[in-house]
Amino acid sequence: DAKTTQPPSMDCAEGRAANLPCNHSTISGNEYVYWYRQIHSQGPQYIIHGLKNNETNEMASLIITEDRKSSTLILPHATLRDTAVYYCIVRVGPSGSRLTFGEGTQLTVNP
């Protein structure tokens, strides 16, 4: 699976959009980008995934660059409950089952 690079920490004001970047320059054509988050040592929670098109669901939007070497997770209106570690994961899928977690980005949403 391709390696990902994320900033170790970010801050965001409550109510503003949080934009979390991820670099995956070695991604191959059949690899998907997944985002999970982990709130205060709970089990990780799935957020969203995509292959090459931008994706949106009730939690977030995922923007993938045209060359697929990087992506951005957008939380449109961050709340204090969005404070968590966010993991960007690239994996062979959707038939690939294994997830490889890096160290993620600690997002802190401030009041």
Next chain:
Amino acid sequence: NAGVTQTPKFQVLKTGQSMTLQCAQDMNHEYMSWYRQDPGMGLRLIHYSVGAGITDQGEVPNGYNVSRSTTEDFPLRLLSAAPSQTSVYFCATSGFLGGAYNEQFFGPGTRLTVL
């Protein structure tokens, strides 16, 4: 519908003791896996299973055994506990539908300390 359950929530062992961490799911998912998470680090895959009777090693399998006799249960056995196995252990499951694995659902974790 309890989702993914793990027992116990907390456990303290002495070096050399053995124990089994339990994971159960009621979502009829084929795929189950075990991860460990050390302080300040991401999760690392220990073992996984794509169905009853089938298991395989992940990134850090040494010192752990698994078996999958039923779809619902995927126990993780520590053979002879070592302080290096002090960690938080997460179980995860995923369904396989339409030729694809869906999102993984994680349990609440077991916090293990080995003295």
